[in-house]
Amino acid sequence: MDTIKIGRFIAESRKALGFTQIQLATELSISDKTVSKWECGKGLPEVSLMLPLCEKLEVSVNDLLSGERVTVSDYQKKAEENMMNLMKENEENKKIFLVSVICGVITIIAVCALILLASYVEMPAIARILIIVFAIATAVLGIGAAIILDVKAGYFECPNCKELFVPTTSEYVKGYHTLTKRKLTCPKCGKSGMCKKRITK
Ligand SMILES: [Zn+2]
Numbered sequence: 001m002d003t004i005k006i007g008r009f010i011a012e013s014r015k016a017l018g019f020t021q022i023q024l025a026t027e028l029s030i031s032d033k034t035v036s037k038w039e040c041g042k043g044l045p046e047v048s049l050m051l052p053l054c055e056k057l058e059v060s061v062n063d064l065l066s067g068e069r070v071t072v073s074d075y076q077k078k079a080e081e082n083m084m085n086l087m088k089e090n091e092e093n094k095k096i097f098l099v100s101v102i103c104g105v106i107t108i109i110a111v112c113a114l115i116l117l118a119s120y121v122e123m124p125a126i127a128r129i130l131i132i133v134f135a136i137a138t139a140v141l142g143i144g145a146a147i148i149l150d151v152k153a154g155y156f157e158c159p160n161c162k163e164l165f166v167p168t169t170s171e172y173v174k175g176y177h178t179l180t181k182r183k184l185t186c187p188k189c190g191k192s193g194m195c196k197k198r199i200t201k
Contacts, residue, residue: 006067007039010053021035027056090201094199096149097153100145100146100149103142103146104143110135114131115132118131151166167182167184171185182197
């Protein structure tokens, strides 16, 4: 917090309304020394005084803490920007997650089909071996791709501090996991635990 800037803003707002420090202090049932202290940037109003002070000065708490008037158009613009970014990110994550699931399903179907083919269809031994090798390669590539996509889609939530984070691929692969949770180390609090998969923030 820039107490100097906030102090100057309090003084300006007070003067703009034609109050003296004593008048403002009386309105708030505090001493004029306290008002003077704020205006010199030597301290912030305590929380219980914040709303009454803003009311008297006809500013918002956000204005006061910013040390300047934040315009309404800026507020809205900033809020909309944040919202759009969040929506875009969530949308992309959902798409990547879906592709990852499709990739996994196609891999499983393809590998099963190849194994059935190699098991039940009459063919020379060498063809059977080739099909099995091809099936293993498909499984490795397909599951690998599904994992990489899944790591990228969304976040894991730390059970301890609720931080959302994206693990490295190697950590992801190593981690013991259930269907929706995976044992990972949180980059924020450093604790490892069963982190829940979250597609959206
Ligand atoms: Zn954590």
